[in-house]
Amino acid sequence: TLAAPETTTLRFPPGFWWGAATAAYQIEGSVDADGRTPSIWDTFAATPGAVAGGDTGAHAADHYRRWPGDVALMRSLGLGAYRFSVAWPRVRAAGGGLNARGLDFYDRLVDALCAAGIRPVATLYHWDLPQELEDRGGWRHRDTAACFAEYAAAAGARLGDRVQLWNTLNEPWCSAFLGYGAGVHAPGGASYADALRATHHLLLAHGLAAQALRRAHPAARVGVAVNAGTVRPVTASAADRDAARRIDGLLNRLFLDPLLRAAYPADVQADTAPWTDWSFVRDGDLATIAQPLDALGVNYYQPDLVGAGAGPERPYPTGGTVAFHPVPGPVTGMGWPVDPTGLTDMLVRITRDYGPLPLFVTENGAAYPDAVDGGRVADPERVDYLHRHLAAAHAAIGRGVDLRGYFVWSLLDNFEWAFGYAQRFGLVHVDYATQRRTAKDSARWYREVIAANGVPRP
Ligand code: GBH
DSSP: OOHHHHHHOOOOOOTTTHHHHHHHHEEEETGGGGOOOBBBHHHHHHHHTTSSSGGOOTTTOOOHHHHHHHHHHHHHHHHSSSEEEEOHHHHHOOTTEEEEEEHHHHHHOOOOHHHOOEEEEEESSSSSOBBBHHTTTTGGGGGHHHHHHHHHHHHHHTTTTTOSEEEEEOHIIIIIIIISOOOSSSSOOOOOOHHHHHHHHHHHHHHHHHHHHHHHHOOOOOOEEEOOOOOOEEESSSHHHHHHHHHIIIIIIIIHHHHHHSSOHHHHHHHTTTOOOOOOOOOTHHHHHHOOOOOEEEEEOEEEEEEESOOSSOSSOSOOOOOOOOOOOOBOSSSOBBOHHHHHHHHHHHHOOOHHHHHHEEEEEEEEEOOOOOTOOOOHHHHHHHHHHHHHHHHHHTTTOOOEEEEOOSBBBOOOGGGGGOOOSSSEEEETTHHHTEEEEHHHHHHHHHHEEEEEEE
């Protein structure tokens, strides 16, 4: 009872960015407003069987119309930063060129955030490729990277005086391997050759966009958000460790090495030789991809446990040589394991292998089947998940990681991609029939964390 507060609270560095994150297609709705053109997610969601319950993002959380109230909500939580994505299909006009009305929306949003004292953090690509570009080959096609740079230039020119940090891409592994490899995300492609081509063109798009953002505003701070995951071997045997090397290569090093070392990992290129000859990589591309990064964003949810042998299929080109094992311990509503040690390990590993460099946790959170009861949403499991992951992030700082901020996924319940509205990740509950917002207990808990700049030692 006489302990000093310092011994009971894990305090974060002064100026730490406390945020929450969303993405355009998951919250905005208004898919036909102000000149927006269809995206691959409109098309995919309209495909029977692609999304649980036949759900689509047509209405989502109606944020496109309710943004002033949502900014007020962010302010009431005390958020210091808000990570949103700009919808490319709002900004690119039908047939090409610029649709200025699309940028008007984000211009108003960014102004309102600044007025509320909330730092705007903008992602340029959170999976909503304009369908017209997919019809020309999408991310299989090198020209898509050049189109992305034009879009980045327009967004940078309009918003770059106020956006505090850019993320060019969100989770390019998902765009490539879930979208073009496993077909569980838009556009529903099922070719690992295409997934690897798409990987390269996404990374090239990142590099070209970083250059465009800095041309628009020389002081622009540019990053990219990757779904880095800690991959552990199920035993210390050479075969299981090789399986872990293989998955770590495809999930992490395939992205981090070109971004931060201007090279593709030789072992991944050798492993994937049955699928591609990598001839889509041209001279100079790796120098373009490896633009200096002001920060790297890490989206972290769970570790993977792998071994040699065949198992239930996962979206990796391994030729059936790798088995995924259940991670011991509790799982979230998605069935994803809760293991915060994977977050500490990932942040420390990136710093050791690629750093030192400023890092942000650009997403972390959990889905549970939350319900409003008497005006309240009790979500103790989410509080526990966030608490333990923040303690894990704090432990990484103690081990020398330059962690600058943390963003909860998500501010609002939203369209959870292939799972539709069945999964709720929000700090704030959304009743989709009425669009009523109800702050969950976790939102009140997070407000206290922000005010204290720390969490109680668990
Ligand atoms: C993030 O991606 C997204 O950025 C966000 O939009 C989304 O709403 C949020 O997380 C919650 O899902 O090997 O096939 O089992 C999700 C990150 C990466 C988590 C892939 C699941 C395992 C895929 N996902 N991972 S699989």
